[in-house]
Amino acid sequence: MSRPSPTLSLMIDAARAAGRRLVRDFGEIENLQVSQKGPADFASTADLKAEEIIHSRLSKARPGYGFIMEERGLVEGTDKSHRFIIDPLDGTLNFLHGTPHFAVSIALERDGELRGGVVFDVMRNELFWAETDQGAWLENRRLRVAARRKLEEAIVSTGIPQLGTPGRERFLAELDIVTQCVGAVRRFGSAALDITWVAAGRFDCFWERGLKVWDVAAGLVILKEAGGLAIGLNKSDPRQGDLVVGNRSLAAKLVERLEGGGPPQGKR
Numbered sequence: 001m002s003r004p005s006p007t008l009s010l011m012i013d014a015a016r017a018a019g020r021r022l023v024r025d026f027g028e029i030e031n032l033q034v035s036q037k038g039p040a041d042f043a044s045t046a047d048l049k050a051e052e053i054i055h056s057r058l059s060k061a062r063p064g065y066g067f068i069m070e071e072r073g074l075v076e077g078t079d080k081s082h083r084f085i086i087d088p089l090d091g092t093l094n095f096l097h098g099t100p101h102f103a104v105s106i107a108l109e110r111d112g113e114l115r116g117g118v119v120f121d122v123m124r125n126e127l128f129w130a131e132t133d134q135g136a137w138l139e140n141r142r143l144r145v146a147a148r149r150k151l152e153e154a155i156v157s158t159g160i161p162q163l164g165t166p167g168r169e170r171f172l173a174e175l176d177i178v179t180q181c182v183g184a185v186r187r188f189g190s191a192a193l194d195i196t197w198v199a200a201g202r203f204d205c206f207w208e209r210g211l212k213v214w215d216v217a218a219g220l221v222i223l224k225e226a227g228g229l230a231i232g233l234n235k236s237d238p239r240q241g242d243l244v245v246g247n248r249s250l251a252a253k254l255v256e257r258l259e260g261g262g263p264p265q266g267k268r
């Protein structure tokens, strides 16, 4: 079994600390859910508090490193080589509605390359981590992407644009394509976990557009170390947030379908 480096251990500890806070707040949400006032305000401070816990731990332990955080944005460091990329609560809508599927996501970038990733599924207490050339791990179990090669046998997860965000029509067109060639489609509500679950072989593929770097960064390290491939749609960098992930064979096939506009003749 591989052991996390000192910096990755710090990231794991920070994710667990934020997770403890989120578990407490999630308990409150479940009470607020049935109250008149509702949980919206409360939830919007839960991610801020979780981010503060992570930022304060990591900035003390690694002064000088930069940060990209969903809530606070960009914090430049004096060390221009290293940056943490943080989504303190991925799956906010699930959290807000009392659905126990959300994660803390922390990535480490060195000289522009993603080198380490931690995705912590708070309610299942599953800690996924990876470092470049050290493999991907769920606690101490090594992760591998699923070996399936046929799209028609694949379970594919995705994200659906929320009301008020762009991309609905394109999503529906892509869903039309995908539901004609894969076994089944899922929408769970946390992109970080979607990518990580592809790394763990639970989903075969994932595709979504319009994500941000903090949604995907940690998951991409875990995916790569589990033998998976991320492809940016229309030749973009997958970190920009329009992407397909899967094992090498299925990811390429799904991109071909999405960019080619549909299944080949005779396969509809």
Ligand code: IPD
Pocket (backbone or CB within 6 Å): 087, 089, 090, 091, 092, 093, 158, 159, 160, 188, 189, 190, 191, 192, 208, 210, 211, 215
């Ligand atoms: C969201 C989740 C969701 C995805 C959205 C993201 P948030 O992140 O990852 O699965 O579909 O596009 O914004 O807002 O819960 O951190």
Ligand code: CA
Pocket (backbone or CB within 6 Å): 087, 089, 090, 091, 214, 215
């Ligand atoms: Ca997110």
Ligand code: CA
Pocket (backbone or CB within 6 Å): 047, 070, 087, 088, 089, 090, 091, 092
């Ligand atoms: Ca978030």
